[in-house]
Structures are given as structure tokens and as C-alpha cells.
Amino acid sequence: MSLIDTEVMRGLSTQGALSQEDKALLLGLELSPRYMSASEVLWQESEDADLFCVVKEGWAYSYRNLKNGSKQILKFYLPGDIIGIRDFGFTRRLASAAMINKGVICPFSYQQLFELFGRSSLAAGIVATATRQQAQLSERLIYLGKYAAHEQLAHFLYEIYLRLKRINAVRDNSFFMPLTQELISDALGMSPVHVSRTFSMLREEGLVIRNRQHVKLPDPEALARLVEFNDSYIDEFLPPSFSELLKASP
Amino acid sequence: MSLIDTEVMRGLSTQGALSQEDKALLLGLELSPRYMSASEVLWQESEDADLFCVVKEGWAYSYRNLKNGSKQILKFYLPGDIIGIRDFGFTRRLASAAMINKGVICPFSYQQLFELFGRSSLAAGIVATATRQQAQLSERLIYLGKYAAHEQLAHFLYEIYLRLKRINAVRDNSFFMPLTQELISDALGMSPVHVSRTFSMLREEGLVIRNRQHVKLPDPEALARLVEFNDSYIDEFLPPSFSELLKASP
DNA sequence: TTACCAACCTAACATAGGTTATGAATTACC
DNA sequence: GGTAATTCATAACCTATGTTAGGTTGGTAA
Structure with missing residues (x-):
């Protein structure tokens, strides 16, 4: 199972328009898969953010610890989902992430993603903007919940x-x-x-x-x-x- | 006041790294400003999504009408904010948008944004993914609220x-x-x-x-x-x- | 001035959901 | 197999927030 099976690829492939070149590029990004145990933490809030992951097997979730000791879960990730793209555009993680049951994840570095954007710094800027808006939304979600x-x-x-x-x-x-x-x-x-x-x-x-x-x-x-x-x-x-x-x- | 003053540009400019070429590109995107009255609707949920706007003056907000007659506001937009980037990657609007008081907005077409991404369809795919995740988050926000x-x-x-x-x-x-x-x-x-x-x-x-x-x-x-x-x-x-x-x- | 209307405040009451507690069913661990 | 630890169900009680309602203020228009 490769990235071809992920959410992105599904989106692009349904249009039948992904070039061999693009596919090769993507596969080149793929680092070695990691076998995760149940409850294992992918990263903690405010750690450096330098990669995102494709969940290949198992379920995961992202969450924020709250001052009153409880936590707010932002999202559950099922097999094929991408986790960590939310932090693209920030230096540090805005939320923690952990496995629910055991599974396999496949990490990709942000650096490589930047290179994909090629020469257009504007593209990256737009993405950063969208990401920030999403972050604000998450913040609100947390306050609504708890x-x-x-x-x-x-x-x-x-x-x-x-x-x-x-x-x-x-x-x-x-x-x-x-x-x-x-x-x-x-x-x-x-x-x-x-x-x-x-x-x-x-x-x-x-x-x-x-x-x-x-x-x-x-x-x-x-x-x-x-x-x-x-x-x-x-x-x-x-x-x-x-x-x-x-x-x-x- | 031009797009240079918007959120994107602020982000990019703080790094002092926006080329003249990029600036020209952005300015080229700028369509004619629109003068909006208080409560005027920018777009309705499920209309075709083909542009985003920079709010130059006044406040705006995006919202969803709920079945019980009330509505959930997703976000308020202040001068300099970009409204409508959330729908980039979807064919139709996921939420309505309207002015709060009178103001000026400046529309940009998605089409031009696509062209900025250049040849890398992957970049656009990544953006679409991030956008979708944001959409799911919004949906949750709505359910938490009301x-x-x-x-x-x-x-x-x-x-x-x-x-x-x-x-x-x-x-x-x-x-x-x-x-x-x-x-x-x-x-x-x-x-x-x-x-x-x-x-x-x-x-x-x-x-x-x-x-x-x-x-x-x-x-x-x-x-x-x-x-x-x-x-x-x-x-x-x-x-x-x-x-x-x-x-x-x- | 007068009348009107939207925004706001406050009170009284109703209820969805929080909290605490206890026991049963499952699962994990020796 | 037996014991401990989760997970879940249900009950009793409590509180934050919703609902309904009436009154005040300030702005606006005739």
C-alpha cells in the first residue's frame, strides 16, 4: 500500500489525470513506514513540526490538553487519512497526536512538500493562510466544547x-x-x-x-x-x- | 490599499522575501473593488464557488443556516482578512457570507489562483486535502454549537x-x-x-x-x-x- | 416633540446535561 | 483460572444555560 491509496491520490485519481511523473514524485517522498503501538504518541503540542503522516493501518486522533485536565479531540484519523498537514505553515505543532489502536504510519517531510510547490512562494503563502484560518477554527472548537x-x-x-x-x-x-x-x-x-x-x-x-x-x-x-x-x-x-x-x- | 496589505502579504513580507515579480503577479490578480452595504450577502451556501475576497473595509462573517431556523457563525472577518479561501478545492460554497457593516471588498478568482500553482498539480491536491479537513472541522463546530x-x-x-x-x-x-x-x-x-x-x-x-x-x-x-x-x-x-x-x- | 424600533438588561422558571456514585460486564494480566 | 483494571449502564442529584417575558435605553424618523 503506497501513498497512491491516500486521500490526496484518491482525489486526484478520480479525475484520471495524475501523470506518471507526479506519481513518481510522490512515491519518492515516501519514507519508511513506522509500526505504532496502541496509544503511542506521534507528537506533542508545541513540538517542532517538520513532517506529516499517512495513516496506513489503525486509527489515530489529534487533541489538545486543556488546563482543567481534560482534553478536546479535534479529529479522528482513519486508514488512508493524512495527519499533521494542519501544522503545515507553522513552526510548531498546534495539537498533539496519538494512535488509538496499533497500526502503521508513513511519514513525509514538510521540506519535500515545500519543494513540490516549486518556485511559487505564493502558493505556499496561500496554503499558510488557509492553515491559519483552520487553526483559529480549531481554537474556537475547543472553547465551544469544554x-x-x-x-x-x-x-x-x-x-x-x-x-x-x-x-x-x-x-x-x-x-x-x-x-x-x-x-x-x-x-x-x-x-x-x-x-x-x-x-x-x-x-x-x-x-x-x-x-x-x-x-x-x-x-x-x-x-x-x-x-x-x-x-x-x-x-x-x-x-x-x-x-x-x-x-x-x- | 492593495493586496500587499493583506494577511498573506503580511506573512510573506515579515520575512522580507517577496520578489517584485511575485508582487506584480499578485497585483495583477486584483479585480475592481466592490462597495458593500451593511448586511449585504457576498454569497450563499451551495452557490458556485469561483472567487475569494479580501476585506478592505468593514467587518464580514461566514455562517451556516441551521434547520431549526438559527444559524452558526463560523468566523468573523476584519479588514485585511481573506474570506472564501475555505472553499478553494470545492465546487460549491460550504457556508454563506455577508457583511456586518458597510465596507469594501476586493474579489480574486480561483482560476487565477490555480494558475499560480503552476504545473504542480500536487500542490493543488495538498491544498484541497487541507481544505477538506477544515471543512470537516467546521461541520463539527456547527454540531457542537447548536x-x-x-x-x-x-x-x-x-x-x-x-x-x-x-x-x-x-x-x-x-x-x-x-x-x-x-x-x-x-x-x-x-x-x-x-x-x-x-x-x-x-x-x-x-x-x-x-x-x-x-x-x-x-x-x-x-x-x-x-x-x-x-x-x-x-x-x-x-x-x-x-x-x-x-x-x-x- | 412624539412615536417607534432595535438593542439590551434582568428576572423567573424550565431543562439538558454535568457530577458523583454504584454495580455489572468485558478485557487484560498474572 | 483468578484477580485487577477498563468500560459501560443506570440512578439521584445539581447547576449552567435556555426560554419566556417585561422593562429600559438610545437612536431615528415623522
Whole structure:
């Protein structure tokens, strides 16, 4: 069983348009398979990310450990699935990964993937963008799953705050946010009434001052501590391999 | 303000490695900006997907309308963000998108993006894979946000069922699933006890028969109806532009 | 000014799901 | 084979959040 049988190849092959050259290229990427035991860890959150894997046998999953001791599973991987492509575009793993039962995985290095992209650094950039958006989505998934309403809202506001700061739209810890509580409720999956209640709570604790579309976070760091915010998914630099590639391009 | 100021460019520019040629290429992609009013819809779910947009002014958001009349917001987009890249790799929109307040957006066609990828159909394949994974994640997000436990579990099981069917691992509506209820609870964000309760419920309704790692769905379609399953995100063919590109490659 | 409407707040009540606990069934390990 | 450790089922109780409802505020238009 080779990469030909994986998800990518299935996608490409259904169109009957994969050249022999491409197939050879892909097979060239294939490193030696690894035999994994049940529960064996593929990688841990925040380790260096330099490869992805095709799951050949067995089931695996990716997950994040939460501060309260529990964990949120992001995805289960079945035979033929690719695991680890999510971190392509980041220097470090955003989530841990482990086997469920015993199986076989086949690793591929990101470096080789970069080379596939050839001279177009733009392609890599687009991929990085898509990847980042996915990372933000994962972050939200985690908060929806396991946190209380006030933690969700705090996380949400702090994320908006960081994203606005990047584009210089924050002045004196205040910013413009054209969202109604109803919109926020649709985003966080809670009722509008509870959004209001939760804002009141945060206000009483002096964490958020809100007047219609004007929001002030008197102590952003306190908010961040409340939610144990991990901002690497918002603002990370490109990994070294990216910049190497970019500098090499004419 | 041009694409240079967007997320992609920020990422690439921080490394100081974007060639004049690349910049010119990007600027060439830029179509004429569109002035949008508040609440104006960019596109609706399941429309043809053929472009993405850079939000230049104003806020926007992507969302899915749910069967119960409410909606789940997937993401808010601030000035400088790219909206619609999520659907790259699909023929149709997976979510709707609309403005929040008035603003300006700048559309780019997918077709041009494909051409950027140049001759490497593999690059496009990798992107498509990453995109699909993101789509599955979004689907989960929606279920975490707005649905009751039995709907979440039904959706989860039906998704596993479909993914296993693709790789021929389903026999007589039965399949092997090496997950404990605890793992499932970590994935769905509910307590293990409630997973058990919910399995009991589904069993009593004759929808799911489960014996340890052996699962049978006597009537998969009934399950699918229960959750109004949209399987386009699992099993979609590549869009026409992809196959054109692939056939054109030597 | 007046009327109207959307956004928001707060309260009272209902309920889905969390928590804790106990026992039964399976599986893993000596 | 026997013992321990998982996994699962079910029950009793509790709490966070949903629901319904009524009132306040602020903006907008006639």
C-alpha cells in the first residue's frame, strides 16, 4: 500500500489525470513506514513540526490538553487519512497526536512538500493562510466544547482584540466592534440572553467595559490569563523552511 | 490599499522575501473593488464557488443556516482578512457570507489562483486535502454549537460510517470502531456519562446497535435524516478548474 | 416633540446535561 | 483460572444555560 491509496491520490485519481511523473514524485517522498503501538504518541503540542503522516493501518486522533485536565479531540484519523498537514505553515505543532489502536504510519517531510510547490512562494503563502484560518477554527472548537460561557466570551473578545491590534485598530485598549449580542450568540453557540448575562458578569469583574459598539479591555492580560490564551495561532512567523524557500526564489 | 496589505502579504513580507515579480503577479490578480452595504450577502451556501475576497473595509462573517431556523457563525472577518479561501478545492460554497457593516471588498478568482500553482498539480491536491479537513472541522463546530447530544452523536457516527464506507470498511451496515465512550466524549465535548445515556437513547429508537467496538447502523438513512447530513464536505469531486489544470499538465 | 424600533438588561422558571456514585460486564494480566 | 483494571449502564442529584417575558435605553424618523 503506497501513498497512491491516500486521500490526496484518491482525489486526484478520480479525475484520471495524475501523470506518471507526479506519481513518481510522490512515491519518492515516501519514507519508511513506522509500526505504532496502541496509544503511542506521534507528537506533542508545541513540538517542532517538520513532517506529516499517512495513516496506513489503525486509527489515530489529534487533541489538545486543556488546563482543567481534560482534553478536546479535534479529529479522528482513519486508514488512508493524512495527519499533521494542519501544522503545515507553522513552526510548531498546534495539537498533539496519538494512535488509538496499533497500526502503521508513513511519514513525509514538510521540506519535500515545500519543494513540490516549486518556485511559487505564493502558493505556499496561500496554503499558510488557509492553515491559519483552520487553526483559529480549531481554537474556537475547543472553547465551544469544554469551557463555560464566561471563558468562551473572554476568549472571543481577546482574540478580536489581538486581531485588531495587528491592524492598528486598538487605541488605549479600546476598539470598535460592530457586533450585536445576537451575532455573538450565533458565533458562540449560546442564547442572546446568556451573552448579555455574561457581559454583565465580566463588567462586574472589571474585565470588559462595553458601550454598544465600543469595547474597552481595561486589563487585557487579565482576560488572557482567565482563558490561558495561546496566541501562536494568530501571529506566528513563517517557519524557517518557508523563509529558506522564499529567499532561494529568484 | 492593495493586496500587499493583506494577511498573506503580511506573512510573506515579515520575512522580507517577496520578489517584485511575485508582487506584480499578485497585483495583477486584483479585480475592481466592490462597495458593500451593511448586511449585504457576498454569497450563499451551495452557490458556485469561483472567487475569494479580501476585506478592505468593514467587518464580514461566514455562517451556516441551521434547520431549526438559527444559524452558526463560523468566523468573523476584519479588514485585511481573506474570506472564501475555505472553499478553494470545492465546487460549491460550504457556508454563506455577508457583511456586518458597510465596507469594501476586493474579489480574486480561483482560476487565477490555480494558475499560480503552476504545473504542480500536487500542490493543488495538498491544498484541497487541507481544505477538506477544515471543512470537516467546521461541520463539527456547527454540531457542537447548536445541536442536542443525540443529534451530535448521530452526526458523529454517520460521518464515521461514510468515511469508512469510502475505504470499504463497512459490511452489512456494520463496522469496527476502536473508540471508547470516553474518547467520544472528549471529541463531542460532553461527559462520558451522557455519551452512554445518548447511546442508550439511540439504541431504544433502533438507530444504533453497539457492542463494544462493533457498531451497526440498521438504517443509516434514518440517522442521516435525523441530522440533516450534508455529505458534500466528505466526498466531493474536485472542481472543474482542478481537472482542467490536471489534464493540461504534461 | 412624539412615536417607534432595535438593542439590551434582568428576572423567573424550565431543562439538558454535568457530577458523583454504584454495580455489572468485558478485557487484560498474572 | 483468578484477580485487577477498563468500560459501560443506570440512578439521584445539581447547576449552567435556555426560554419566556417585561422593562429600559438610545437612536431615528415623522
